[in-house]
Amino acid sequence: xNDLSCEEKGRRRDYYQEMPKLARFVILALAVGRxxxxxxxxxxxxxxxxxxxxxxxxxxxxxxxxxxxRKVFSDLARRLPGLASVIRENPAxxxxxxxxxxxxxxxxxxxxxxxxxxxxxxxRKGQDVWKLEKPLPLDELSRLVxxxxxxxxxxxxxxxxxxxxRITVRGRxxxxxx
Numbered sequence: 001x002n003d004l005s006c007e008e009k010g011r012r013r014d015y016y017q018e019m020p021k022l023a024r025f026v027i028l029a030l031a032v033g034r035x036x037x038x039x040x041x042x043x044x045x046x047x048x049x050x051x052x053x054x055x056x057x058x059x060x061x062x063x064x065x066x067x068x069x070r071k072v073f074s075d076l077a078r079r080l081p082g083l084a085s086v087i088r089e090n091p092a093x094x095x096x097x098x099x100x101x102x103x104x105x106x107x108x109x110x111x112x113x114x115x116x117x118x119x120x121x122x123x124r125k126g127q128d129v130w131k132l133e134k135p136l137p138l139d140e141l142s143r144l145v146x147x148x149x150x151x152x153x154x155x156x157x158x159x160x161x162x163x164x165x166r167i168t169v170r171g172r173x174x175x176x177x178x
Contacts, residue, residue, distance in 0.1 A: 041094035041123050044130040045084035052100040052117065053081040064117075065132060072116035078103035080110070082118060093124045095136065142169045 038044035044063075051059040052073065060073050073079065082099030089095075097120055102113025111118075120141060122133040146166040153159050 038130045039128065041086045041089055041096055041130050042084075044123055044132070045086065045096045045098060048098055048132070049081045049084040049100060053079050063132075066135060069117035072114065076102045076113055079114070082114070087120065091125070093122060093133070094130070096121050096123055140170070142167050 038047055048063045051063060054060070057070075057074060061070055064070060064073075080101050080103055082101060083097055084099075085097045087095040087097055099118035100114050101107075101110040101118070104110040104113055120136045120138060122136055123130050124133045144165060145168055146164075148164045150162040151159065152161075
């Protein structure tokens with residue numbers, strides 16, 4: 001019954017010797033695939049903001065599909081991560097806040113440099129994986145009612161600024177997360 005030729009025994013031995021390599025490859029592929037497949041809106045938001053501050057265009061493009069943010073990413077030499085927060089969530093979709101800025105000498109320029117990326121986004125769950133669906137324009141989510149700035153200049157001592165805004169929020173998307 002066990003009448004295998006030497007050649008057949010050699011092929012079987014080679015096959016079994018290759019199995020550990022194949023198993024290692026499958027485990028690695030599953031681990032890498034799992035890194036890109038986010039199982040919660042929080043994981044997705046973090047997985048997008050983290051590569052924002054890195055130097056890998058393909059890494060950022062793999063998780064961020066929108067052209068405007070990709071252009072901002074490629075135009076900036078250095079970027080700093082910002083917020084990755086879930087604003088509202090239900091089992092099928094969520095609203096997330098993503099932000100990042102450029103590395104500029106002042107905060108105003110840094111904020112403006114990140115404006116094509118920073119914003120509020122709708123994410124949806126499909127086949128147990130969360131993905132970015134679309135940006136939600138801020139002017140559709142809220143309205144600036146009042147803005148007041150007070151500046152106190154003290155020659156030789158510095159500058160203090162107080163900036164106050166009153167904003168009304170529209171719809172469920174702007175509601176605070178419970």
